[in-house]
Amino acid sequence: MVMVMVMLMDSLLSLTPKFRPFPLSPSLSLFHSPPCSLRVSALHNRGLGVSLLSVTANAKLRISPFVATLAANPTFVSGLLAWVVAQSIKVFLNFFFERKWDFGLLYASGGMPSSHSALCTALTTSVAICHGVADSLFPVCLGFSLIVMYDAIGVRRHAGMQAQVLNLIVADLFQGHPISERKLKELLGHTPSQVFAGALLGFLVACFCCQACVVGA
Numbered sequence: 001m002v003m004v005m006v007m008l009m010d011s012l013l014s015l016t017p018k019f020r021p022f023p024l025s026p027s028l029s030l031f032h033s034p035p036c037s038l039r040v041s042a043l044h045n046r047g048l049g050v051s052l053l054s055v056t057a058n059a060k061l062r063i064s065p066f067v068a069t070l071a072a073n074p075t076f077v078s079g080l081l082a083w084v085v086a087q088s089i090k091v092f093l094n095f096f097f098e099r100k101w102d103f104g105l106l107y108a109s110g111g112m113p114s115s116h117s118a119l120c121t122a123l124t125t126s127v128a129i130c131h132g133v134a135d136s137l138f139p140v141c142l143g144f145s146l147i148v149m150y151d152a153i154g155v156r157r158h159a160g161m162q163a164q165v166l167n168l169i170v171a172d173l174f175q176g177h178p179i180s181e182r183k184l185k186e187l188l189g190h191t192p193s194q195v196f197a198g199a200l201l202g203f204l205v206a207c208f209c210c211q212a213c214v215v216g217a
Helices: 002-015 036-071 074-098 103-107 115-131 137-153 155-173 192-209 211-216
Strands: none
Touching: 036 074, 074 103, 074 115, 074 192, 115 137, 115 192, 137 155, 137 192, 192 211
């Protein structure tokens, strides 16, 4: 009886078509072939991943040389570092006198020292050290720096003084009125000492950042 059943099973298996599984990719470790929709989805996801990786690689190739070039430029580093140091000094000086931290001064105008003067003087000094005063870029930077410092002492400073007077007039004439609550910004310009301090800071920062140019020369 057992032999008859075995013979019947062998005959049935011989009549049925043999199952040939789909070829599996190395990333799919399954015992059976996945449905067609799953295979298409897997291929689509793999193609999307490759596309994202290529886009990321291209972005890195485009951004990294640009950042590396700026980081290797002593003129750019001098100006940026001088501005950051000047704005940071304002925060510490305000804490020393007012006994409170005001991080809004990191991006505010006015105060001691002048960050605009520090930035412009650092750029001018860096160009003078790295390229020489005979280069045509030096007088351009020098003229730009003088205009910025003159504007800080003159126009911007007087605009701040006028804003202070207008705030007093509005407070006296419109006391209790909503218009008196709106204050004009008074800290706009700089005193000559603040401009001088910013220019000295920019000069020192540029000399520090351009040491490699001096050694190379």
